[in-house]
Amino acid sequence: MKKLADIQHNFVDWYQDVIFEAELVDSSPTKGCYVLRPYGFALWENIQKILDKEIKKTGTQNAYFPLLIPESFITKEKKHVEGFSPELAVVTHAGGEKLEEAYVVRPTSETIIYHMFARWIKSWRDLPLKINQWANVVRWEMRHRAFLRSVEFLWQEGHTAHATHGEAVEMAQQALAIYKKLLEHYYAIPVISGMKTESEKFAGAERTYTLESLMPDGKALQMCTSHVLGHSFPESFDVRFQDDKGTMQVPHCTSWGLTTRTIGALVMMHGDQQGLIIPPRLAPIQAVIIPIYKTAAEKTAIIQKANEVAQHLQNANIAVHVDLNENDSPGAKFYAWELKGVPVRIELGPKDLEKNHVVMVNRAEADKTKKKQFVPCDNLITTIQALFDTIHEQLYQKALQRIQQQWHQADALSDFAHALENENGLYQTGWCGDAACEAQLKEHKGTIRCRYHENAHITCFYCKKPSVTDVLIAKSY
Ligand SMILES: [Zn+2]
Numbered sequence: 001m002k003k004l005a006d007i008q009h010n011f012v013d014w015y016q017d018v019i020f021e022a023e024l025v026d027s028s029p030t031k032g033c034y035v036l037r038p039y040g041f042a043l044w045e046n047i048q049k050i051l052d053k054e055i056k057k058t059g060t061q062n063a064y065f066p067l068l069i070p071e072s073f074i075t076k077e078k079k080h081v082e083g084f085s086p087e088l089a090v091v092t093h094a095g096g097e098k099l100e101e102a103y104v105v106r107p108t109s110e111t112i113i114y115h116m117f118a119r120w121i122k123s124w125r126d127l128p129l130k131i132n133q134w135a136n137v138v139r140w141e142m143r144h145r146a147f148l149r150s151v152e153f154l155w156q157e158g159h160t161a162h163a164t165h166g167e168a169v170e171m172a173q174q175a176l177a178i179y180k181k182l183l184e185h186y187y188a189i190p191v192i193s194g195m196k197t198e199s200e201k202f203a204g205a206e207r208t209y210t211l212e213s214l215m216p217d218g219k220a221l222q223m224c225t226s227h228v229l230g231h232s233f234p235e236s237f238d239v240r241f242q243d244d245k246g247t248m249q250v251p252h253c254t255s256w257g258l259t260t261r262t263i264g265a266l267v268m269m270h271g272d273q274q275g276l277i278i279p280p281r282l283a284p285i286q287a288v289i290i291p292i293y294k295t296a297a298e299k300t301a302i303i304q305k306a307n308e309v310a311q312h313l314q315n316a317n318i319a320v321h322v323d324l325n326e327n328d329s330p331g332a333k334f335y336a337w338e339l340k341g342v343p344v345r346i347e348l349g350p351k352d353l354e355k356n357h358v359v360m361v362n363r364a365e366a367d368k369t370k371k372k373q374f375v376p377c378d379n380l381i382t383t384i385q386a387l388f389d390t391i392h393e394q395l396y397q398k399a400l401q402r403i404q405q406q407w408h409q410a411d412a413l414s415d416f417a418h419a420l421e422n423e424n425g426l427y428q429t430g431w432c433g434d435a436a437c438e439a440q441l442k443e444h445k446g447t448i449r450c451r452y453h454e455n456a457h458i459t460c461f462y463c464k465k466p467s468v469t470d471v472l473i474a475k476s477y
Helices: 011-021 038-057 071-076 078-087 110-120 165-185 232-236 261-270 296-315 330-339 350-355 377-405 413-423 435-444
Strands: 025-027 034-036 068-070 089-094 097-105 129-138 152-162 192-195 207-214 220-230 252-259 287-291 320-322 344-348 357-362 372-376 407-409 426-431 447-452 469-474
Touching: 011 025, 011 261, 034 038, 038 129, 038 152, 038 165, 038 261, 068 071, 071 078, 071 097, 071 110, 078 232, 110 129, 110 152, 110 232, 110 252, 152 165, 165 207, 165 220, 165 252, 207 377, 207 447, 207 469, 220 232, 220 261, 232 252, 252 261, 261 377, 287 296, 287 330, 296 320, 296 344, 296 350, 296 377, 330 344, 344 350, 344 377, 350 357, 357 377, 372 377, 377 407, 413 426, 413 435, 413 469, 426 447, 435 447
Parallel strands: 287 320, 287 344, 407 426
Antiparallel strands: 025 034, 068 097, 089 097, 129 152, 152 252, 192 207, 192 447, 207 220, 220 252, 344 357, 357 372, 426 469, 447 469
């Protein structure tokens, strides 16, 4: 197995090494596209299961729309086409002929979904209409890194239509709250919620809410977004409804999405020099059992006990794997499963069998402090469940502390420009709301990640006019 690049000094290479060595992804013959290997896909499936359930609780139903969208649809919403045209992949030939109208491979599905909404929405009785799609999308990116930026990626996209603006805003905020819970309670990733500026919002949206987090290298990562679309798309696609007084109205719409990019965030946020650390509530394998034996007699007894323990854990809905590979030593197995980030290792040897206990080891603890926990076999379930919660909390708190250490208060760009450019980090400061001041940040490779709900700074970081809102500034992925 390849030695991972140094996480402290070469974070970018470490990330690349760990996602390939842990078998989350592989490269593919298609440029800019990656293969999600079974272990990586299982992680996405776990995310899907949790998120899908929460989305459905809002009364949203899943549906599926075509991958290919008539090119004319994309041009109907002016800002939308401006935002997306550089990234579009277009199908011009099919069935051996040039097509009369080309198709774009969906970069997102607003256009085709609003076309259908126009057919499905007639009266106020048809509202709200709440649809979600689990799908792949294609955006022709030039620089690629698995999970973080790739030509094709997986996501869910929610699309809703409402009778009033207030209801649409409420829906967009509700989606954001679902994402926040998912990210904090399952990914163990602390997130910051805020609103995008005019220049950073989704092409065609009235406003974009975002959840941002700060990675260990001090760069921000946009975890997901939720948009209040207002009337832009429904007007472009002739979506109308008759209100209860018989007047024709345009519905207020939202869209919101979370992608496989969040897996990249999870890898960066929790991993260490030994490899991945997957938070227990999302882990495809939550516990791995390593049988330890020397003689043939020991082997039979230990493997039998290991299988019993596994069955017992499975019955309590714990995802467990018994490593019966005969080619590797226990030490080599410890190493391999640490690399894959399995949160709990269970060791079972002859002495443990005698005492009717197992040894549990917490993956999240640094090597030097790693303590072995001897757990009586009668106590397995409650102990391991408590250990999962402990690991989750340890991961969350560690990430939170690191974010707080890298979160700086600043008054003037001249005070933090150098640090932003050379040391990364998150800078909270005041802003007058003017795009010209915002544009100054480009020179220092930073952007306003979001408007923040505090007003701790009274003047703009650039022009010194009164601040209208605090903003958070960072470099970003
Ligand atoms: Zn200003």
